[in-house]
Amino acid sequence: MITEEKKKPGMYESVQKQFDRAADIMGLDNNIRRILSTTNTEIIVHFPVKMDDGSVEIFTGYRVQHNNALGPYKGGLRYHPEVDINAAKALATWMTWKTSLAGLPYGGGKGGVQLNPKQYSQAELERITRRFTYALGDNIGPEYDIPAPDVNTNAQMMAWIADTYMSTKAPSERSKYMHVVTGKPVGSGGLEGRDRSTGFGVVVTIREWAKLRNISLEGKKYIVQGFGNVGQWASVFMKESGAILVGVQDATGTIYNENGIDPEALITYTAGNNGGVKDFPHAPEVDGSDFFAFDCDIVIPAALGNQITEENAPRIKAQLIAEGANGPTTPEADVILNEKGIDLIPDILCNSGGVIGSYYEWLQNRNGEIWTLEDVIGRLQQKLEISFASVVKVAEEHNTDWRTAAYIQAIKRIELAYKQRGVFP
Numbered sequence: 001m002i003t004e005e006k007k008k009p010g011m012y013e014s015v016q017k018q019f020d021r022a023a024d025i026m027g028l029d030n031n032i033r034r035i036l037s038t039t040n041t042e043i044i045v046h047f048p049v050k051m052d053d054g055s056v057e058i059f060t061g062y063r064v065q066h067n068n069a070l071g072p073y074k075g076g077l078r079y080h081p082e083v084d085i086n087a088a089k090a091l092a093t094w095m096t097w098k099t100s101l102a103g104l105p106y107g108g109g110k111g112g113v114q115l116n117p118k119q120y121s122q123a124e125l126e127r128i129t130r131r132f133t134y135a136l137g138d139n140i141g142p143e144y145d146i147p148a149p150d151v152n153t154n155a156q157m158m159a160w161i162a163d164t165y166m167s168t169k170a171p172s173e174r175s176k177y178m179h180v181v182t183g184k185p186v187g188s189g190g191l192e193g194r195d196r197s198t199g200f201g202v203v204v205t206i207r208e209w210a211k212l213r214n215i216s217l218e219g220k221k222y223i224v225q226g227f228g229n230v231g232q233w234a235s236v237f238m239k240e241s242g243a244i245l246v247g248v249q250d251a252t253g254t255i256y257n258e259n260g261i262d263p264e265a266l267i268t269y270t271a272g273n274n275g276g277v278k279d280f281p282h283a284p285e286v287d288g289s290d291f292f293a294f295d296c297d298i299v300i301p302a303a304l305g306n307q308i309t310e311e312n313a314p315r316i317k318a319q320l321i322a323e324g325a326n327g328p329t330t331p332e333a334d335v336i337l338n339e340k341g342i343d344l345i346p347d348i349l350c351n352s353g354g355v356i357g358s359y360y361e362w363l364q365n366r367n368g369e370i371w372t373l374e375d376v377i378g379r380l381q382q383k384l385e386i387s388f389a390s391v392v393k394v395a396e397e398h399n400t401d402w403r404t405a406a407y408i409q410a411i412k413r414i415e416l417a418y419k420q421r422g423v424f425p
């Protein structure tokens with residue numbers, strides 16, 4: 001099992017190093033560089049919640065709004081013991097680059113609550129989510145800052161947020177606020193396909209990589225770290241492309257089977273009482289301490305940040321790393337992977353299908369429309385293919401890696417917005 005994010009170099013340090021590299025190469029205006037190196041707003045709330053046994057627990061929640069030059073802040077909420085202000089700052093900053101690269105009218109925000117959701121009942125999680133929403137108040141809003149699901153949060157929690165937020169508005173106005181949050185259940189204003197949009201997007205970018213490198217995905221072996229929303233859906237779409245899942249790691253353990261693990265069977269298994277991949281009957285449990293070095297062609301990190309480091313990067317054998325997670329690779333590991341000639345599809349491109357799906361949900365609510373699954377999947381695929389091609393082109397123009405190229409492309413759009421508005425007299 002992987003070690004905790006907290007014990008490794010900070011994710012905020014990583015995102016700033018990535019930004020600095022791109023800013024240097026593109027010769028970014030120094031004032032814009034200073035603006036983008038700083039978060040706009042950092043909110044910390046402490047709020048009490050009554051537990052099932054009648055006791056009261058105080059929780060700490062975060063929302064960081066990094067930048068809104070292109071539109072409202074957008075990004076998920078995470079429930080995890082390692083959520084803190086620095087994690088929220090890093091994740092919010094990545095959202096700014098991601099939404100800009102995708103060409104969306106959004107900025108970047110992120111937040112969450114520091115807790116281990118496995119320790120709470122469903123009723124307690126509902127009260128925590130509703131209290132957190134009250135505590136945030138109008139620091140979120142459909143045209144201001146729009147949360148969405150992330151690690152350990154789901155469509156049900158988004159429905160509680162929407163309901164709580166809307167209940168603070170006048171009854172005649174409430175329906176105008178449905179798009180305060182995305183990733184809701186389809187029955188409550190959610191979008192058909194938002195559930196799979198991140199995992200689908202990961203696989204669209206892998207297919208584009210395969211086309212570029214003239215490789216067939218048929219029979220290619222891959223491993224996935226994290227078998228939640230992103231890992232599961234990515235595995236479903238990798239199966240459609242003929243690739244073979246051989247290893248999976250989650251917080252409960254690591255399994256490996258060189259003959260293949262059926263993603264659907266594993267999804268059914270993990271949805272059961274065990275809640276993870278441990279003891280899956282069709283793949284033995286193995287030592288996962290060197291997970292990324294397993295024999296495979298493609299690695300999909302889809303769990304937490306700072307997992308591929310200078311310690312394990314030298315042993316990676318795969319041809320491609322497709323970053324389903326946010327910030328899974330440290331800047332030091334990036335250097336090693338580049339030297340080894342391993343391709344890497346950076347998080348702000350690879351997992352951007354999620355926020356693009358959220359944008360479609362937001363539009364659906366805002367315009368009173370109902371989109372079909374075909375609409376969503378078709379538009380998502382087209383948008384991601386364009387993004388992938390633009391990153392490859394910028395990388396060639398600047399003779400740089402794909403992560404730096406993705407940053408350059410994202411930063412350029414924000415730079416233009418600042419220059420056109422004339423904030424500098």
Ligand SMILES: NC(=O)C1=CN([C@@H]2O[C@H](COP(=O)(O)OP(=O)(O)OC[C@H]3O[C@@H](n4cnc5c(N)ncnc54)[C@H](OP(=O)(O)O)[C@@H]3O)[C@@H](O)[C@H]2O)C=CC1
Pocket residue numbers: 001002003004149150151152153198225226227228229230231249250251252275276277302303304305324325326351352354355
């Ligand atoms: N959901 C989305 O739309 C998007 C998510 N992302 C990113 O993708 C990543 C995964 O998010 P998502 O799938 O939504 O989250 P989920 O909560 O659905 O799944 C997280 C997965 O990571 C596993 N995990 C947690 N801790 C560890 C650990 N120490 N070692 C190994 N595995 C671990 C969990 O295991 P267990 O179940 O056993 O706890 C679970 O399988 C995150 O980095 C997130 O920011 C990026 C873009 C959009």
Ligand SMILES: O=C(O)CCC(=O)C(=O)O
Pocket residue numbers: 074075076077098146147148149150182183326351352354355356358
């Ligand atoms: O769907 C969204 O708004 C954001 C999802 C998210 O948190 C992410 O892309 O990291």
